[in-house]
Amino acid sequence: MSRLWDKGLPLDQRVLSYTAGEDHKLDKRLVAYDVKASIAHAEMLCEADLLSKKDCKKIVNGLEQLLIDFTNKKWAINIEDEDVHTALENNLIQLIGDVGERIHLGRSRNDQVLVALRLYMLDAIDKVLSSIDKLCQAMGLLKEQQGEISLPGTTHMQHAMPSSVTLWCEGFIEAFKDAAEGLQNAKRRSNKNPLGSAAGYGTPGLPIDRSITTAKLNFTETQVPVTAAQLSRGKAEAHILFELALVMQDLGRLASDLLLYYTQEYSFIDLATEITTGSSIMPQKRNPDVLELVRATTATVHSCLNECLMITAKLPSGFQRDLQKIKAPLFRAIDISIESIEIMAHVIESVKFLPENIDMDEGLFAAEEAYKLVLDEGISFREAYRKISKNYTK
Amino acid sequence: MSRLWDKGLPLDQRVLSYTAGEDHKLDKRLVAYDVKASIAHAEMLCEADLLSKKDCKKIVNGLEQLLIDFTNKKWAINIEDEDVHTALENNLIQLIGDVGERIHLGRSRNDQVLVALRLYMLDAIDKVLSSIDKLCQAMGLLKEQQGEISLPGTTHMQHAMPSSVTLWCEGFIEAFKDAAEGLQNAKRRSNKNPLGSAAGYGTPGLPIDRSITTAKLNFTETQVPVTAAQLSRGKAEAHILFELALVMQDLGRLASDLLLYYTQEYSFIDLATEITTGSSIMPQKRNPDVLELVRATTATVHSCLNECLMITAKLPSGFQRDLQKIKAPLFRAIDISIESIEIMAHVIESVKFLPENIDMDEGLFAAEEAYKLVLDEGISFREAYRKISKNYTK
Amino acid sequence: MSRLWDKGLPLDQRVLSYTAGEDHKLDKRLVAYDVKASIAHAEMLCEADLLSKKDCKKIVNGLEQLLIDFTNKKWAINIEDEDVHTALENNLIQLIGDVGERIHLGRSRNDQVLVALRLYMLDAIDKVLSSIDKLCQAMGLLKEQQGEISLPGTTHMQHAMPSSVTLWCEGFIEAFKDAAEGLQNAKRRSNKNPLGSAAGYGTPGLPIDRSITTAKLNFTETQVPVTAAQLSRGKAEAHILFELALVMQDLGRLASDLLLYYTQEYSFIDLATEITTGSSIMPQKRNPDVLELVRATTATVHSCLNECLMITAKLPSGFQRDLQKIKAPLFRAIDISIESIEIMAHVIESVKFLPENIDMDEGLFAAEEAYKLVLDEGISFREAYRKISKNYTK
């Protein structure tokens, strides 16, 4: 099977292997989006009289068939194809004959990969949002069922003021809802149609109409000018990765709280046996591995953001092959974030607070006492503070 | 001058020096915001009948005076004060007497620093937006004046298709406008009023009304529940830092293009003499240091984002002193970003393209030729591509 | 097949899937090292009279057989095994019967994974060193064959002083040799025997002799005390990753130079056709993708270092499951670094400098001229500098 740009010249196998990298594996998830965008592109060509209706129909049918066939494992992306785009075109030509060669008019792999990635990211955000929703529900349920249990509110990890399971849950729920809003806003950068920017300099002399694919693919806007498309690659990606990094930070902090509460010294909570694992040499132990792994995953997602930003840093404008490398950290972060959010919802469902072990000592109420003094005696808070503090000599 | 929490206990000087860190220097820029938020807080206490009108007036006048005095260097934040909040309260008491002690009712330094930072960030974003605007204007002017000059559009740093100064400018202008929109959206996380969350667990027994300060300070919403406030610290900061990192990436890429164009081999541009610097041992040289430093600054701002995210990572919920450390990278990144954007506007004003040195070789028009073949002969792009490619044997 | 710590309790499938993660795939490369360390451990138990000679022989033979069988794909690490350690023990018991249960005395998976990783890293460093050697040879050959070709030496990307292919090659060769020395030194942290630290607190009451495995496995030292072993996890890893990051920086800078030299404007070099790739819409192009991907890979390896450091950050001492997450970035960075170094050696072999395109302008010799003036006229360099600089008015 030939590569799109094959001109009969020899290509060193090791170079191919290095340059194609993992694309033939990673690109699996892009097949549906490349098909979708290719159909929109073909129909646009047809509307612009650059493709006959008959040919367009053949191409569209062929692409739809290829998507079904891919799902049914009738074809795959091979390393010789390099990427999904070449694989799809090659398979199309094989399936419907020479007419398939007419699809690659007025586009380049540069805008093809951009559009497929953006369509994918819009979907991926929705998947993350749906897992955040599950987590919020789990926390909501926890609050409903055990919310009245008291907790020492801490600052500096020291008992500070009275808190409760309700307040604890609500803080995290606000955080996750904020994250959801952040992710929703992050769609903005994926919502720009790059199709028609081709290699990054448009299609001089070819009367294409980019607004048609914008409408067909439900993008919010067409990304003009053509030079903006490649310059923006990595930004929609970085934006999602940033928002995922924030979600993972909250998950990590939730895990830190639970790990603390689950220590023998705290014993504030119990976790379902099936959530914990055993030890290979200490028969008495039940370990909260899942929480530790969530905590560690904050590092993974943050590193994916870093990799993305570092890949585009300092590059001259115009497409650079470097950009291909963004896919791996993007996909890795999205997958592990969704898994982590969902496993956390799972864990939260099994958390049982143990009020009998939670000591609400007197000191927690010192600020409240001072407030009472202020209200009762009309003195300033500072004076009340000095009076109350005499009672405490930690 | 005493620290807010001073109970007459000894405090080790080295510990004070380590814990106060640079706060007494960094916090200068927060004075105006702490004054503003303190006034809103005092007025709220008054409306809630927790402070008499007379006392409120004294406090408000005192705070206003202190802001003027600070500008006039009549007082400063000393290391013994630790931070702006203690310094302000101490100075207030010194200025207006014991009534000043009444201001610290129903708030804590934890929500005080949050609110001051958010008010600061909202202003800081506006300052960044204004410098982006200057840069867009400079690029717009460049486009207007030299836009018609041809440039080789490149992919893989290789001549690809015809471009122009217009297209080049427009790509970056879109990028900067996108960055501006991103920064505008980043205000969302600063637009939540944390005042009244106090140490992070509210003010039990004290009938304060948080919506009053929300209105007075023009926040979009009150951040409820109280536990959400401290959990969210670092997020508004990270969001700005992320958007600044994206702006700096574009600046860095713009610098990379210009550095390339300025090499003797390209000689696509000239830069004003006053923009360049000389060499200490090579008399013939003019160096584009400013562009190199902009390029390097992408690393600085990205690292500030990293520092911010790493500081909050894995912390148990509730206020932790770690959070203090976010201020330094936040301020550093904001300052250097504004400086970099503005110096770049300055540089762009002085860029002179040299069309006589820009070679638009035939190969740049190969895709266009292929398109023409498609239109003229009705063949597929693939066939046209094969025909045209025979003319090229690089 | 049972997990080591299985006590008949239910384990939620999703938790297993999340906690085992990719370990069953990643751990493939650790099989040989786990076998090697297990054999040393069994022999130590035997020497300490904790295992009979007969049983020891059975275990050692069994382990050796399992390594052969693994290579022949007769068994694999399944997700139910969680990791290589459990898989190996399970397979051993299956192969040689109950006597296999005697291997897990005086060790834990915590020191088992540590020792396997360290043995692996010592080997991996040697593999990296061998690819660096290839690269140095390629650059040495280039220097030998084309070294006399002149190059403009640049500072600030501006012509500065005369250089040559020799000087250019030698700079990078020094860099790669320095990297090799750095990697060699990085072995130090892998060269500490953790075996016998068990879960991190030793094996109270069990008369094992840790120095025996140290000798058998050729470690430089036994890591005492037992608590040091887990606290040090991630450091040998981070050290290698840091040194790889430095190598990749040099590779990236080498790629940047070559990408510059390969532009049409420079045309300082040609690359073999089989090293470059074509374009899908621009028939005239040959693209240096491989160099761009090497440049991008600096971001990948640096991010792996970041991930490693962020995973261990702030963890309480003692083993934490978080540490498992270090394997993925470690392996990823080692693999891609070796591939990148080797592909670069490949590229360097095909670089052809084109002296006819390299313009050594007069300005390059200005400093030399100034030196001459100093020597001839006995004036200070500053004075000579001022005289010479009059000749240049860029």
Add this chain to the structure above:
Amino acid sequence: MSRLWDKGLPLDQRVLSYTAGEDHKLDKRLVAYDVKASIAHAEMLCEADLLSKKDCKKIVNGLEQLLIDFTNKKWAINIEDEDVHTALENNLIQLIGDVGERIHLGRSRNDQVLVALRLYMLDAIDKVLSSIDKLCQAMGLLKEQQGEISLPGTTHMQHAMPSSVTLWCEGFIEAFKDAAEGLQNAKRRSNKNPLGSAAGYGTPGLPIDRSITTAKLNFTETQVPVTAAQLSRGKAEAHILFELALVMQDLGRLASDLLLYYTQEYSFIDLATEITTGSSIMPQKRNPDVLELVRATTATVHSCLNECLMITAKLPSGFQRDLQKIKAPLFRAIDISIESIEIMAHVIESVKFLPENIDMDEGLFAAEEAYKLVLDEGISFREAYRKISKNYTK
């Protein structure tokens, strides 16, 4: 006062301010090293007959005087000087007249800054080593005085096996000694003499002898070839930063342990009052701020490493002004690391373990029991494990 490269051309004030950046402040700490290297350079010029003995003496005396004067604040580095190198030369000429102009023969600011930084780094490492030594002593003392107190050894933050203050201290002491060895090894990259590489391409036609300055400045080797010097900038820096990042990781983990032990729920330790701070609204509290700030500082130092690596990434070879930006994160990390290590030694001196609060539950001894069963009954560990585990049903 004139800049070294001044040719009478106008220089835009804003460009100067942006390009000089903070150098005039940062470079203060380099004065002594620039003086030292300049003296060695002058003496080398004299030995090579490029400077008369009389002139050399004047220059050397002048430089020595300038160092004393700088310490006495008789001169300072101004922004107009840009950096220490220009300031020093300008002041030398002012002090000893035109003969001062003879110092800048056969060197450039490029190798001047390299050599000054390396001499500085060699000293800085010694300072870090000395603070690590203090910390090890403090931990050694703690071990000596309270070592016999039992501690629950944990894995997964769960009670695992018996440990002790001794084991806990020893683990960290090993870590800090390993860090010290790492830092000692990091000197290697600072121990290469760059002097004489000048701008990066040597001093053609000028008979200098680089081995002389190598000997005079006690470098281990001369860095040949000349092109290697600039290519290596940032590596010695990154190496120190990496090792500091590792030290800070250990400090952060030590802080995490202590923060845990200091919670009300653990109450394993008490801290001296003068180590802790109070709260502005909760009169009962004593907060371990210093430990939280140490924990947060891991992020700062890691970010400095990141910034350093990102600055040099992808740069073409040859000096680039970007490299100037490495100084700020380098100095920041060194200063804060030393402060953090020393404050930690201070904290450790005040830690008092409270054995009465430390519960060594039965489960901690389960593994030991199993070992006993193995020894007593000759059964396998696996069988013993199964027997013992029946006693535990957490």
